[in-house]
Amino acid sequence: MAQVLEFKLPDLGEGLTEAVIVSWLVQVGEVVAIDQPVVEVETAKAMVEVPCPYGGVVTARFGEEGAELPVGAPLLTVAVGGADPVPEPEGSGNVLVGYGTGAPPARRRRARPTAPDRTNGSAAPAATAGAAVHARVPAPPAAAEGPVPVISPLVRRLARDNGLDLRGLSGSGPDGLILRADVEDALRVGATRTVAQPPAGPQAAPDDTANGRTGTRTPLKGIRGAVADKLSRSRREIPDATCWVDADATELMRARTAMNATGASKISLLALLARISTAALARYPELNSYVDVEAREIVRLDRIHLGFAAQTDRGLVVPVVRDAHARDAESLTAEFARLTEAAHAGKLTPGELTGSTFTLNNYGVFGVDGSTPIINHPEAAMLGVGRIVPKPWVHEGELAVRQVVQLSLTFDHRVCDGGTAGGFLRYVADCVENPAVLLRTV
Incomplete structure (x- = not known):
């Protein structure tokens, strides 16, 4: 006799406590296999496909697309047949961050009285009081022909x-x-x-018609909500300061052109800036640190995990290049490309979005010269790079048109004073103006 097992939203790791349903990958009545992805959810870190640890027939789904569920809330129920409906004790080997299928379920449940499933119109077990679902926007009733085909x-x-x-x-x-x-x-x-x-x-928005404040409200959820919380915390806790300098990037651009003329894999400008940043951090390690507020200590880190700001359709994210100090320009180029592609596809894992120790922000791609960004908490500094444009410049005593870039360093004034920050930024500018300076650290 078949038993109905309840699959709950698992712990997705990295301290995440809730997730938003982006899209269901299975329908009620569909047969699923063990570890088959059944739903795609968005957490504050990334988009994740959640596999079900049971094999059988889906009898109910909980929550519409756009609904936010807490960890531990029911996702779906599966009717499992056979004498032992529990997955094999040794597990399937499929593991999410902080979640695996190696252990049997904590309990089994019989089918409960049914109630309409708003997701698809099929009968569904009544949700428990602790699994209330708050939908962002009620979904319209499903058409008889099934879900609408959408590209993503x-x-x-x-x-x-x-x-x-x-x-x-x-x-x-x-x-x-x-x-x-x-x-x-x-x-x-x-x-x-x-x-x-x-x-x-x-949850209804207040009526602002009377005072003329009409408009569209967007919930601060998922990645955008997490970014808002992190930026607010950074601004509250970190006494930041910014210094900047203009640099002649003509020789750096020529060096990159020469590198890419050899027929080998192309080197990106971002990779060269990252290589310069890691060399500068080796000279000024105070900036590769964070402040432990509770212990009232500055923690200087031994490894450089370089974050870089990436704008996506889902908001601003900061993918992380692990051990950037141990990579050459080719390796950095390849890793930047991989992480950027994953960011735009919404496929970055929580581990690829956490743990950075220093951030590189190339806002020049937006066509702007300068910025005073908010530090990526809990880091101690962020290097900003503006657009590289032709400008009049005094070169070797003569006025000439050169490729000029504005560099800025926003830093936590608790970890260092202006002398250290200025020395770091000046070294970066020297490497941009004369890339041969980097040969001393190769």
């Missing part, structure tokens, strides 16, 4: 956050697949068939 969860989220009913769209992709451009076009011309109503109760 990010496109589905774009539609949901703007109250757009995907069933009112005709996709321009293969077999009617809805693309991001389709959703953006519909939002631009207002071609929506059904607009989701704002949530009722205490």
